[in-house]
Amino acid sequence: xxxxxxxxxxxxxxxxxxxxxxxxxxxxxxxxxxxxxxxxxxxxxxxxxxxxxxxxxxxxxxxxxxxxxxxxxxxxxxxxxxxxxxxxxxxxxxxxxxxxxxxxxxxxxxxxxxxxxxxxxxxxxxxxxxxxxxxxxxxxxxxxxxxxxxxxxxxxxxxxxxxxxxxxxxxxxxxxxxxxxxxxxxxxxxxxxxxxxxxxxxxxxxxxxxxxxxxxxxxxxxxxxxxxxxxxxxxxxxxxxxxxxxxxxxxxxxxxxxxxxxxxxxxxxxxxxxxxxxxxxxxxxxxxxxxxxxxxxxxxxxxxxxxxxxxxxxxxxxxxxxxxxxxxxxxxxxxxxxxxxxxxxxxxxxxxxxxxxxxxxxxxxxxxxxxxxxxxxxxxxxxxxxxxxxxxxxxxxxxxxxxxxxxxxxxxxxxxxxxxxxxxxxxxxxx
Amino acid sequence: xxxxxxxxxxxxxxxxxxxxxxxxxxxxxxxxxxxxxxxxxxxxxxxxxxxxxxxxxxxxxxxxxxxxxxxxxxxxxxxxxxxxxxxxxxxxxxxxxxxxxxxxxxxxxxxxxxxxxxxxxxxxxxxxxxxxxxxxxxxx
Numbered sequence: 299x300x301x302x303x304x305x306x307x308x309x310x311x312x313x314x315x316x317x318x319x320x321x322x323x324x325x326x327x328x329x330x331x332x333x334x335x336x337x338x339x340x341x342x343x344x345x346x347x348x349x350x351x352x353x354x355x356x357x358x359x360x361x362x363x364x365x366x367x368x369x370x371x372x373x374x375x376x377x378x379x380x381x382x383x384x385x386x387x388x389x390x391x392x393x394x395x396x397x398x399x400x401x402x403x404x405x406x407x408x409x410x411x412x413x414x415x416x417x418x419x420x421x422x423x424x425x426x427x428x429x430x431x432x433x434x435x436x437x438x439x440x441x442x443x444x445x446x447x448x449x450x451x452x453x454x455x456x457x458x459x460x461x462x463x464x465x466x467x468x469x470x471x472x473x474x475x476x477x478x479x480x481x482x483x484x485x486x487x488x489x490x491x492x493x494x495x496x497x498x499x500x501x502x503x504x505x506x507x508x509x510x511x512x513x514x515x516x517x518x519x520x521x522x523x524x525x526x527x528x529x530x531x532x533x534x535x536x537x538x539x540x541x542x543x544x545x546x547x548x549x550x551x552x553x554x555x556x557x558x559x560x561x562x563x564x565x566x567x568x569x570x571x572x573x574x575x576x577x578x579x580x581x582x583x584x585x586x587x588x589x590x591x592x593x594x595x596x597x598x599x600x601x602x603x604x605x606x607x608x609x610x611x612x613x614x615x616x617x618x619x620x621x622x623x624x625x626x627x628x629x630x631x632x633x634x635x636x637x638x639x640x641x642x643x644x645x646x647x648x649x650x651x652x653x654x655x656x657x658x659x660x661x662x663x664x665x666x667x668x669x670x671x672x673x674x675x676x677x678x679x680x681x682x683x684x685x686x687x688x689x690x691x692x693x694x695x696x697x698x699x700x701x702x703x704x705x706x707x708x709x710x711x712x713x714x715x716x717x718x719x720x721x722x723x724x725x726x727x728x729x
Numbered sequence: 730x731x732x733x734x735x736x737x738x739x740x741x742x743x744x745x746x747x748x749x750x751x752x753x754x755x756x757x758x759x760x761x762x763x764x765x766x767x768x769x770x771x772x773x774x775x776x777x778x779x780x781x782x783x784x785x786x787x788x789x790x791x792x793x794x795x796x797x798x799x800x801x802x803x804x805x806x807x808x809x810x811x812x813x814x815x816x817x818x819x820x821x822x823x824x825x826x827x828x829x830x831x832x833x834x835x836x837x838x839x840x841x842x843x844x845x846x847x848x849x850x851x852x853x854x855x856x857x858x859x860x861x862x863x864x865x866x867x868x869x
Contacts, residue, residue, distance in 0.1 A: 340768050345796070348824020349864050359822065361772055369772050375793045376816035404815060408791065413784030414749030460824040462834050505814055513814050543788040578841055680810035 307442045307475060307669055314634070315391065315444070315475055315538075315668070335385070335624045347465070352455030355384050355622065355721075356467035361470035365487065368395045373464050377401040377505075378544065381469040387619045387638050390665060390673045392472035393443070394537050395425045396609040399510070399544045400449050400470065401556070402516045402579075403505030407564055408501075410548060417484075417532070417549060421570035431548050434534055438479035438487075441531055443554060444672035446473045446640045450557040451585055454712035459596065462714040468617060468719075473640070473673035476552045478533035484568065485527075486700040496521050496571045499551055502564035512578030518560050519575035520553070529554045532565060554671040557609050557713075559584045592714040593707045603723025610644030614702055616649055616676070616694035621723050630726035632681045638673040641696035645669075648695040649676040655689035656704060656718060662692070670697075680725050682725040690721045762778040796821045799868065804855030810846050810854065811838075820858070825867040 307315070343358045352358065361369035363379060373379035380399040384391055412431045418428040429437070449470035454463055464470070485497070498519040507513020520527060533541070533552045541547040546563030553560040559579075575581075585606035586592035591613070594604050616639035627633055639646040645667065650659035665675030682688060693702040705718045740806050778789065795816045798804055811817055826834075838844040839851060846854070860866055 340765065342769055344869060346822070346824060346867070346869075350826075360794070362792070362794050363775055364777075364791065372794060372818070373823055374816065375795055375820045377790070378791060378817070406791075408789060409785055409787035411783075411785045455824070460826065462823055462830055465822050507814060507820060508843045511841070513842040513844070540786075543786070546815075547786060561780060572765055582841055 303496060307444055311444075311666075311668060312442050312475065325351050335622065337624050340716055347455060348460050351458050351460070351547050352465065352467060353414040354467060356469045357381050357455060357465055358467075364399070364544060366395060366544065367399070368393075371467075371469065372524055373466065373533055373641075377404045379404060379464050380544075381466060382472055383469060384619060384622060386409070386472075387469075387617060387644070387673075388636060390638070390668060390675050391537055391601050392673075394474070394539055394542050394545065396468050397447075397472040397474065397536075397542070397545055398449070400464065401563070402503050403507075403513065405504045405506060407456055407502045407543060407547070410564070412542075415548060417566060417568070418640055419484060419488040419568045419570075422491045422494045422572050423485075423570050424491060427484070427488045429484075431534060434479055434532065434549065438483050439674065441480055442476055442477040443529075443531060443552065444473060444475050445554045445670040446471060446612070446642075446671060447552075447558045447561055448472075448612055448615075448640075448675055450713045451711065452558050453715035455589060455710060456706060456717070458706065458710050459708075463712045472639075474536045475538065475634065475668075476531060476533035476535075477535035477538075478531045478549065479554065481526075481530040481532060481551070481568075482528055484532060486571070488570075490570055491682055492521065493572050494522055494570045495573060496575050497527070498567075498569040498571050498575050499560075499562040499565055500567040501546065501550070502566055503562070512583065516562070517577045517579050518562055518574065519571065519580055520560060522570075526553055526556060532568075555611050557584075557612055557642075559609060573617070575605050583711075584713070587630055587709050591703070591707050591716075592709050596708070596710075599710050609711075609713050612640070612644065613714060614641035614643065614694050614700045615639065615716045615719075616646070616692045616695045616702065617719050618690055618692050618721045621690075621719055621721065623723055626726040627726045628681060628729060629682055629685050629725050632679050633691060636675065636677045637692055638675055639692075639694035640671075640673050641694065641698075641700060643700055644697035646674045647697045650693050650695075651676075651678045651680070651695075652691040653680055653682070653688050655720065656691040656693075659693070685725050685727050688723050690723060691718055693718045747863040774825050794818075801857060801860055803853045803860070805855045806850050810844065810850060814838075814842065814844065820862065825860065825862060825864040828834055828855070828859040831855055831862065834858075 317729045328657045359372040361374040370380040382398040452470040455465040459702045470690040496519040503516035505513045534549045551562040587594040588605040588607045616662040617637045619637045639649050649662040652659045662676040662678035695701045702718050704718045740799050
């Protein structure tokens with residue numbers, strides 16, 4: 299039996315979502331494979347956006363084919379960054395084959411032999427461990443959690459002024475049921491020695507740059523006293539299947555509520571440190587201003603006034619997935635407006651919908667609760683009474699009372715975007 | 730048959746064809762049967778691969794889909810140095826950026842990522858980016 303913890307999935311829900319043997323078959327009932335749509339199929343999107351904000355829901359790159367993936371939106375091809383098209387978010391769980399991809403360095407695995415691969419626990423521990431995939435599955439109690447994985451730079455293309463970096467639309471996120479072993483169980487097994495401060499994670503996200511530089515290896519760390527350590531798992535299954543190679547096969551770290559920068563893919567070394575990790579990926583990259591919402595200005599950055607700290611928890615967000623503006627809506631036809639919401643700070647308790655651009659709000663109906671770190675679907679029925687242009691808007695509130703703001707954010711890394719989302723739709727005559 | 734009957738049959742046919750046309754007029758149908766060459770291209774499906782039952786899990790090589798860089802002075806230097814760690818899709822993906830932002834990017838590659846780029850080459854790279862990938866210079 300799985301333990302009943304608020305952040306873990308109950309056995310009842312787990313069976314419902316991924317079933318017993320035919321996991322993928324039952325998951326298919328919750329996921330549909332649809333691509334991005336338009337009311338025409340002749341004119342291409344522009345090849346880039348800017349200097350204004352990207353006005354589209356997703357990024358503007360072409361659809362491309364990668365191993366174990368359906369056509370996804372290309373950001374870059376070496377290292378690989380692929381965005382999930384909008385319509386895969388109609389369901390609470392994002393199919394593995396459509397789950398977005400973001401690697402930092404270019405020497406990433408094409409083939410891994412589980413006969414030789416081991417997960418190493420080392421550093422300030424009582425006993426070094428080298429665990430095979432079979433050891434992980436048989437020697438430790440499996441736990442499952444539904445958790446949102448979102449890139450820190452999701453929606454970076456909304457920033458004004460624009461900032462360099464992966465020009466993501468909204469699709470650098472996904473939700474999956476991850477199954478694996480607790481990080482705590484692994485650390486206990488190795489025995490953390492006194493004087494330890496952080497745990498460092500290194501995967502097979504490596505490059506050809508010089509050792510000691512950011513281009514050599516992607517290294518991330520979490521503080522041992524950080525409560526998230528107790529909820530973190532080393533996952534060998536994603537939505538009831540092995541992880542796709544591009545999503546971190548054989549195992550990846552799952553750090554619920556935190557941005558994906560900490561979710562080390564192809565995790566191979568867990569290292570207990572006695573000193574705070576000062577490597578590039580902790581001290582320079584993925585840092586945000588130590589201000590409210592991580593907000594600042596280009597002027598303050600240039601004047602050196604901004605203290606930067608590592609990015610952490612995901613602020614509350616919600617999205618309109620349908621209607622997507624690709625077709626007109628006939629007046630007086632009831633429309634099911636659908637989407638997802640999530641927050642790294644706790645369960646989404648309220649989603650509000652507006653059809654007048656955010657002047658008046660009405661509560662939407664929430665879908666099944668798969669745990670506080672999962673996507674929560676929402677829907678509402680809207681009957682447009684008159685023809686014309688409408689601006690639909692959605693905003694979510696989490697259990698800590700965090701509400702999405704109606705202001706954007708600006709910081710040099712392009713992180714923490716969570717402004718209220720809007721969708722323009724045209725209502726046409728029906729008589 | 731006489732001339733008159735020909736005229737009558739002719740008139741009847743005109744009347745009939747008129748009726749047929751009227752029957753084909755579907756209220757509200759604005760356009761139909763329109764096609765044109767697909768200009769957005771098609772995506773070829775990948776073939777299936779034989780798997781083995783040993784411990785090796787393989788996905789083969791990852792495909793590159795790298796757009797061409799703008800022609801101009803400094804393009805070769807950009808290709809030599811920038812492509813050492815990443816494809817130039819990292820460049821073409823960016824929005825038009827101010828020259829200072831591009832210089833910042835080049836410096837970051839040298840200082841924090843350890844890219845072995847000489848001062849002279851760095852200047853050529855920054856100058857190429859300024860000439861083609863800033864707001865005033867960028868071509869669709």
